Amino acid sequence: MRYAFRAMRWKRSEKAESAPQGPSMEVRYTRHQVARGARADAESPTQLFLFKKVSRLRATYQVRLLLFQAMTTGRTLVIVLPRGGQVDRTLKELSKRAPKHLVIERRG
Numbered sequence: 001m002r003y004a005f006r007a008m009r010w011k012r013s014e015k016a017e018s019a020p021q022g023p024s025m026e027v028r029y030t031r032h033q034v035a036r037g038a039r040a041d042a043e044s045p046t047q048l049f050l051f052k053k054v055s056r057l058r059a060t061y062q063v064r065l066l067l068f069q070a071m072t073t074g075r076t077l078v079i080v081l082p083r084g085g086q087v088d089r090t091l092k093e094l095s096k097r098a099p100k101h102l103v104i105e106r107r108g
Contacts, residue, residue: 028061038062040069040077051080059090067094070101078103 028036038061040048048070050063057063057079070077081087083106087095095102 036061036065038065038069040066046075048075048077049080050077052085053082054085056086056088057081057091058088059094063091064094067098067102071098076101076103078105080105080107082106083108 030036041051042049048066050066063077063079067077069075079102081104085106087104091104095104
């Protein structure tokens, strides 16, 4: 049986009867063919923290990758924004898909 590494999971080829369930993430590479990664600004046993001082936050690759990490480890990603910061539509949609694992806080 053939296996192909796609979306950070081993999946069976099209000939197989079922594919594995669960979250998946498409891997991106730098121009030197090194897998891109992201680290949280702070970690606790139950949460990953990402501090962003931006006027508008979108669902960037960093946010999606950290959310994937939080989902696979059973933690919550807490994104801390300034009070005036806006949340883009793409991040709101991502938040609706994973409400238990993504929290957006606004702090002064």
